[in-house]
Amino acid sequence: MRVCVILLFFLLAGCGGGNEEYKISGKSIGAEETENLFTVFIEDNLGGNELTSVRNSTFDAEAYEVEAYNVLVSEDTVIKVKETGEETAFRESGLGINVGQSVEVQVEGDFTPEKQGDRDGYIMRDRSFLPVYEAEEVLVAELEFENLHHYVVNNLLSSFGEGNLVLIVSEEGSEAWNDFRAQREHYHQELSAYGSGRKWIGVQEFPASSYESFNPPQEYDTYPVYLIYSGLGLVEMETEWDGVVEYFRENS
Template sequence: MKKTLVLLLCLLFLIVSCNSQERDDYDFEGITLGVHDLFNVLTVFVEDNLGGNEVILQGWDPSSFKDYEVEAYQVFLTKDTKIINEGSGEELQMVSRHEFFSGHSETVASTLLFHPYRKVAVKVEETFSSSVSSNRSNYIMYDRSFLPIYRAKEVRLFPLTFNDFVLTNTVHIQPDEISITAVYDPSTDNMNNYYFDYDKLWNSLISSQDPSAYVTFQTWEVPYFEQYHPPSEYQQYPIFFILNEDGLLYDTHDWDDAAEYVESVIDK
């Protein structure tokens, strides 16, 4: 029994040591803020003196920026940059601007590199030195100028989660806005039908409700959505997510149910 316990402890130690060594191979870890201005330059946020290592999406105070400091880097992606999927160990190929915006299904995993708020680890070509940018006049989400820039030797993509999906779909929601996000299977479903239903809902709302409350609508294809590893209860399609600036409010597989819920929220 004692021998078995010792062997298990040794195995655990080796696993932890290997993971620690693997992390140590990278120069920094952070959250991507997506591409900015240039398609092959990725902004990676590490931490700041407002939210620590978390990005503040809503409710920040502009007066806080008098002494704002942030550690963030511009990461230049080249044709030699290795992009590793942490979950599978697979090396992904960089996609061209055309492939990214045309949304070919075979490039789904790679294009998700450019989706904001994904956790990554970066190894750079140059000698790396951590640096805090001080005396900045605006939040990192709105001002990425004059950040240190490095060429990426390797970028490791950590697995996305369903919470990342909710965050991605919440960040641009304004106060008094309700957003409907529809996830559908393009092989069996027609996206245009949902836009037609949304138009009917919108026309009904503006004719009878407070115009200060408004509803937006967007769609996701299943291959993109499943990169966020949704729980099993969200893997029957179509599915409609109702969100506001605070996050996920409701989900349903039935459009009429989604429309009824939106109307009930706006009535309050």
């Protein structure tokens, strides 16, 4: 009888200590070069499980450690929206762009957690030599408004260097859209007086159709809407261009 109890204990312990069904759980930071390969960030020694804004001038490559994985999506991979359980395609899922979506991946075969050091750069700029796993199933969270801010700061604002970016959200072909495209230089010149040195102000259009996929709150869903970003994220929203100019006049 004692032998049976001991055996039952080990069987239960073995069942309870097995691998989680979803072995990789973190944030998707999009695809870099290969369309069917995206990167999942788990954590690093700079921001824990939160992605941070890191400047090359302050980054210490020797001290940096990160846990992240490249995930390969094949024809057999099932991608589902976590909240609804509905299947979706890779292109529609948001996994191909860097929006910081929460994601869970069930991989093919065995999985070994691994932290890496001695890298050439921060994970947002260097994804080379990361472990690669093929996905059997991917659960991806629905896009939220915060994902838009992550995308702007890490993909659009970074190309402007230090400073601000004004995102003009409007419907393609609308009066506001066409006006900006016809007078792009005028918009930049109006704000140039409030930038200085390396901290300058960029202006860029953003289609409402893409914007709406991030589920903006009601106060942000009338067009045109002007979203003002710094390296920290969204700092102001205006419904009139004059309000944008006034913001920089007061904060320059």
